[in-house]
Amino acid sequence: MKMAKELAKAYDPKDFEDRIYAAWNDKGCFRAEADPKKTPYTIVIPPPNITGQLHMGHALDETLQDILIRWKRMSGYSALWLPGTDHAAIATEAKIVEAMRKEGVTKEDLGREGFMKRAWEWKKQYGGRIVEQLKKLGSSCDWSRERFTMDEGCSKAVKEVFIKYYEKGLIYRGERIINWCPKCRTSLSDAEVTYEDQAGHFWHLRYKIKDSDGYLELATTRPETLLGDTAVAVNPKDERYTDLVGKTVILPIVHREIPIVADDYVEMDFGTGVVKITPAHDPNDFEVGLRHKLPVINVMNDDATIVDDYPAYAGMDRYEARKKIVEDLEKEGALVKIEEYSHNVGTCYRCGTTVEPKVSTQWFVKMKPLAEPAIKAVKNGDTKFVPERFDKIYFHWLENIKDWCISRQIWWGHQIPAFYCDECG
Known part of the structure; x- marks a missing residue:
């Protein structure tokens, strides 16, 4: 007679989560295909900066996006959650310079080419870490479409x-x-x-x-x-x-x-x-x-x-x-x-x-001609804020905006x- 396996007294995520997530991924459960019979639904992930690792704010935000995308996927939509990371120019350079400072090295010591090589290594290390953290959260992103802002x-x-x-x-x-x-x-x-x-x-x-x-x-x-x-x-x-x-x-x-x-x-x-x-x-x-x-x-x-x-x-x-x-x-x-x-x-x-x-x-973008249609879109109801009070902040920002330094x-x-x-x- 075969004995039933006894359930562990405590849940150990290591026994389940990576295995289940890999199975979802391997079967293409998160892949989005263009289908004329289905209504498209897309979320572009607000790309996390490659300055280190995810924090609690990211965990909350990604969970909410995941709920929405899974709900739409199960409701018959062609649902795409597009993943990616952001190069975060100033923030990332500041982090790299600080790490170099502790080693007694400056940007000028390395030269532009040497510094850029180091920056790409940083991206590989921390950008890769962020992707793995997103997967640990169970994020149902279409990883075949992963992007990086550079x-x-x-x-x-x-x-x-x-x-x-x-x-x-x-x-x-x-x-x-x-x-x-x-x-x-x-x-x-x-x-x-x-x-x-x-x-x-x-x-x-x-x-x-x-x-x-x-x-x-x-x-x-x-x-x-x-x-x-x-x-x-x-x-x-x-x-x-x-x-x-x-x-x-x-x-x-x-x-x-x-x-x-x-x-x-x-x-x-x-x-x-x-x-x-x-x-x-x-x-x-x-x-x-x-x-x-x-x-x-x-x-x-x-x-x-x-x-x-x-x-x-x-x-x-x-x-x-x-x-x-x-x-x-x-x-x-x-x-x-x-x-x-x-x-x-x-x-x-x-x-x-x-x-x-x-x-x-410096180089600037003229903001007035770009802000006007964005203001109009909210005033005529094409775009709505929830809750409505946020439209006041939006109007104050765009109606007083100056040319943007890029x-x-x-x-x-x-x-x-x-x-x-x-x-x-």
Whole structure:
């Protein structure tokens, strides 16, 4: 007589999960075929970054997608769950550079070719780990269609779209204010900047009016940018300063003569109603500078040290320079007072360094013509948000969106498909 096998007291996933998953995969249970008799249903996996491994957020997200795709598959749809991983340019390069730093090696030591070889090895290791983790979750992806955002097909698509948009006039190269990370040494898009409350100060300063005993008082959270001031601005409706518009002030410690301009950007009831204008280091000031044709003076290098044009501060880190500039302002009698002030500051989403707004020549996408049909799609009901309140965030984002910076100063990632003539530029 044959005895029945006794059930184990505890469930051991190793005895079942890999075997069952392999059987599903081998039988093609997850493969999606184009079938004219079936309605298609597709989910493109939001590709996990190859920066390490999956986390709990991924586990939840993939489980929800898996439920949807299995339900549709069993309901008779031709259901495709398309898997893939993302090269995550800035994040991945930062991780690789950090790993190299621990070995005492820099990017420059390896050169571009050597660094790229190392980056592809990283992709093989961590991209492979992520795929195995997805399989461990039981994700019913069609693995025959797996993609990577830098594989040949995706690279070709990026190039094709870039050229198509460039020919339509939607992509251009120009000089605009961008978010710059002094540690990663690259430009960032607006979505790659994380805002956080930081304790800071308001430095109240006096700018002497030329050929007068009078002063204009203003306040700033970043006295080091004073070196690049090219104007001070007041509101055109502010009667306190009407007679001063068109006159000039002497920039403290630099002693450069700069104009007093009238601009609606200035809030009359905020502070003294006078603001310093530094077009090279503030997005709002940049727009004011364009309207009034002001010079744009960059005062910082790519590592956020002060440029050589200011010998007293040249080579100093921006915060070191700030301390010295405040001391010099006090010696000159231009510092009125310092008050504590907490404000929202942009930081790099990957390394946490405070972002430096600066004017730079980069590649941009014109966003207004692309945002308009997306706004219209929600307003006319073609696209719906659940819950509905999220449409307010969506409209606020798209109605205020600026041209999008798409170039990065890193080695890992898609290269801009543009080439320059050495003779004429």
